[in-house]
Amino acid sequence: MVGVRRRVVGLVAVLAMMAPLALAGCGPLDGIVGQGAEPTPTPDEGPQRARERVQAYLDAMRAKSVADGREQLCEPLRESFDQAATGPNGDFARHFSVTAATITDVRANGADQDVSTSITVKAGGKAVPTKVLFTVARADGQWCIAKEAVGGHTPAPSGSPTPAT
Incomplete structure (x- = not known):
């Protein structure tokens, strides 16, 4: 009887020491308690999130x-x-306006997403179309624009699994 009591007391002591760690998300019970756990992203979340970021x-x-x-x-x-x-060649320069901006293609590039766009810029009364490729990445649990470059992908043909607008 004394042996059983010692085991129970020992188990209670171990659990009492682990409880604060588990509640803080620092122990072996972290996965069970779920503290700080982020929802797992769905595999096809990337194109949608990338499109939303670039459209914004x-x-x-x-x-x-x-x-x-x-x-x-x-x-x-x-x-x-x-x-x-806001500099002379910046996206938000005062001397020109964006008269049209369309997302033409979204496709995976490893863990990132490449978003191709067609942008028409009006400066000095002249409208100039240009293509810009945005690379959207997942950083600190959020999707964000990681890079911008002139160019882009040719839109995927109809019926292709790559979403395009």
Whole structure:
């Protein structure tokens, strides 16, 4: 009887020591308790999230909202964004306006998503179409624009599994 009591007391002591760790998300019970657990992203979430981020950025360009544009970027790009975005060749420069902006293709690029766009910029009375490729990545659990470059992918043909607009 004394041996059983010692085992029960020992088990209670071990559980009492582990409970604070488990509740803080730092112990072997972390997966069971679920503290700090993030929902697992669905495999096809990437294209949708990438499309949403780039569309929000295009909308910010049209509205000349630097703050809204900055929100779509990954943290490392935000530091230099304000100056570059409003500079002479920046996406939010005052001397031109975005008259049309369309997402033409979204496709996987490893763990990232490439979003091709067609943007028409009007400057000095002249409208100039250009293609811009945005790379959207998952950073700190959030999708964000990680890179922007001139160019883009040719839209996938109809019936292709790659979503396009």
